Amino acid sequence: MLSVNNVRVHYGMAEALRGVSLEVAKGEIVAMIGRNGAGKTTLLKAITGLVKLREGDIIYQGERITGMQAHAIMRLGIGHVPQGRQVFGDQTVEDNLILGAFTKIKQQPRQVRDWLEREYTRFPRLKERSKQLAGTLSGGEQQMLALSRALMSDPEMLVLDEPSMGLSPLFVKQILDTVIQLRKEGKTILLVEQLAAAALSISDRAYVLSSGQIEMSGTASDLLHDEKVVRTYLGA
Ligand code: ATP
Helix, strand or coil, X not given: CEEEEEEEEEECCEEEEEEEEEEECCCCEEEEECCCCCCHXXXXXXXXXXXXXXXXXXXXXXXXXXXXXXXXXHHHCEEEECCCCCCCCCCEHHHHHHHHCCCCCCCCHHHHHHHHHHHHHHCHHHHHCXXXXXXXXXXXXHHHHHHHHHHCCCCCEEEEECCCCCCCHHHHHHHHHHHHHHHHCCXXXXXXXXXXXXXXXXCCEEEEEECCEEEXXXXXXXXXXXXXXXXXXXXX
């Protein structure tokens, strides 16, 4: 479904991605783990058109998306849940959700209403707080909102950037359960996560990114039992 081929990204003189290649097949949950500064966020931004590639190619469902604008990539069906959530704090919860559907609202207003109800069913807390300003939500609620906002464009694939960051264990569990549920709904997921053990426990396959390069890859269960992964990333 997604194929990233030899991608290089620079920030000025600094090379954040140094020839990254990976594949995500339809219906998979693929985890990307790695230390702070390894380049995980940059990789997701490269996929969704938020940073420019110096070199390499990205193919989504047979179409070359390299160099496309972020909104065009979103229209093709890739939703991005950014690090730090980045909800619009001075807008209501509902307005945030509707904004997530901005590429569809003119052509499919009825569907957007249905998707809004679907998200309220997924996270009843968002329905309860629909008229509340998003900036007043707790961190966990904001993460739900960021996830639902991305789902409002009805993407086939989701890239999630550290959804557990700053959340209590209860919210982390809820978010990870939601990721599993999304796969059941047919979504394909690329999950960047600091909580490597939690991410691997719900993933099919995983990649380890280190200093802008793929250091290791394999099935999630192989990596969960790999001595180096355990020592370096699983805190054992
Ligand atoms: P974290 O978990 O801390 O978010 P990460 O694995 O997502 O880390 P990136 O945020 O992709 O890593 O950063 C990769 C490298 O690129 C780091 O060295 C970082 O300092 C650098 N970098 C990221 N964004 C910029 C930017 N806008 N300008 C310059 N350098 C940047």
